[in-house]
Amino acid sequence: MAKATLIDGKAMAADLSAAITQTTADLATNNNLRPGLAVVIVGEDPASQVYVRNKKRSAESCGFYSVQRTLLADASQDEVLAVIDELNADPAIHGILVQLPLPKQLDTMVVTQSIVPEKDVDGFHFQNIGKLTSGNTASGFVPCTPAGCMLMIEKQLGNDLSGLNAVIIGRSNIVGKPMASLLLQSNATVTICHSRTKDLPAVARNADILVVAVGRPRMVKGDWIKPGAVVIDVGMNRIEVEVDGEKKNKLTGDVDFAEAVEVAGAITPVPGGVGPMTIAMLMSNTLQSAQRTID
Numbered sequence: 001m002a003k004a005t006l007i008d009g010k011a012m013a014a015d016l017s018a019a020i021t022q023t024t025a026d027l028a029t030n031n032n033l034r035p036g037l038a039v040v041i042v043g044e045d046p047a048s049q050v051y052v053r054n055k056k057r058s059a060e061s062c063g064f065y066s067v068q069r070t071l072l073a074d075a076s077q078d079e080v081l082a083v084i085d086e087l088n089a090d091p092a093i094h095g096i097l098v099q100l101p102l103p104k105q106l107d108t109m110v111v112t113q114s115i116v117p118e119k120d121v122d123g124f125h126f127q128n129i130g131k132l133t134s135g136n137t138a139s140g141f142v143p144c145t146p147a148g149c150m151l152m153i154e155k156q157l158g159n160d161l162s163g164l165n166a167v168i169i170g171r172s173n174i175v176g177k178p179m180a181s182l183l184l185q186s187n188a189t190v191t192i193c194h195s196r197t198k199d200l201p202a203v204a205r206n207a208d209i210l211v212v213a214v215g216r217p218r219m220v221k222g223d224w225i226k227p228g229a230v231v232i233d234v235g236m237n238r239i240e241v242e243v244d245g246e247k248k249n250k251l252t253g254d255v256d257f258a259e260a261v262e263v264a265g266a267i268t269p270v271p272g273g274v275g276p277m278t279i280a281m282l283m284s285n286t287l288q289s290a291q292r293t294i295d
C-alpha cells in the first residue's frame, strides 16, 4: 500500500501565521491596537526555555507586543500571583501564559486559575473549560494543542466527522480531555484511553482518527493502526540516538513513525507536525483576545 500522506504542520502554521500577521497590521492601521502576549516562566527547565523562546519569537514575528517575565526556580506562590495580577490589570496585554510544568512549591491549579478568563489564551481556566465542554467555543479559548490538532484533522477529513471513530490515547487536561470535547463537537464517536485501558492496541485499531498524547517514545506500533486512519502524534520526546558512533539528541513522537507511515492514511511528523501548530494557535488566541476588546 502507498505510504501515508504527511500532514505538514510547519507549512500549515506558516500559512496561519501569515494571515495573523496581516490581520495584526490591519488592526494597527485601523484601530491603533496591537495584540500583547505575556509569557511567564518560573525556573530554568531547558525544554520550557526552548518553548518560551519559540513563543516569544513567533509573537514578535506576527507583530505582537511580547513580554516575557522570568522568575527564579524558588519563587513563592505569592510572587507568581503578584506577577499575574499585574498582567491581568495591564491593558496592553491580551494573552497571559504561564509555562508548565511549574516547580514543586507552586500549586499549578491556583496559578492557572488566577489568570483572568478573558486573557487565558491557554484555555486552562475553569470558565474556558466549561465553555468548551458545553460547546460555547465562540466566547472562550480552546487550548492550543488540541485546537491545532483539530485543524489538521479537518484538513484531511472535513468539518463533519459523523460516523467516524476517534480514539485519544492520554487523558490530560491540556490535550486528551479538550481534544475529546472538540472531536465530539464535530460529531465523531470518541473514546479516551489511558494507562488503565484494557487491550489498548485493539481499541486503537478501531480508530479512524487516532490522537496520541502520552509522552512515551514510539509507543504506538504499526499494528495498532487501522489501515487508512488519520494519526495525530502529540508526543515530543527527547531521546538519545547514536549516529556514526556519536550520541545525539533526537525529538521523537509517541508513534513509531517508520511503522505507522506504512499503514496510516495520513500522519503528522515529529518534529514539524503538532508543535508548530500549537504555537500558531497561541498567536490566533491572542489575536482573538485583542479583537474582542473592540468588538
Ligand code: GUN
Binding pocket: 097, 098, 099, 100, 101, 122, 144, 145, 174
Ligand atoms: N507545557 C506543555 N504544554 C503546555 C501548554 O500548552 N501550555 C503551557 N502553558 N505550558 C505547557
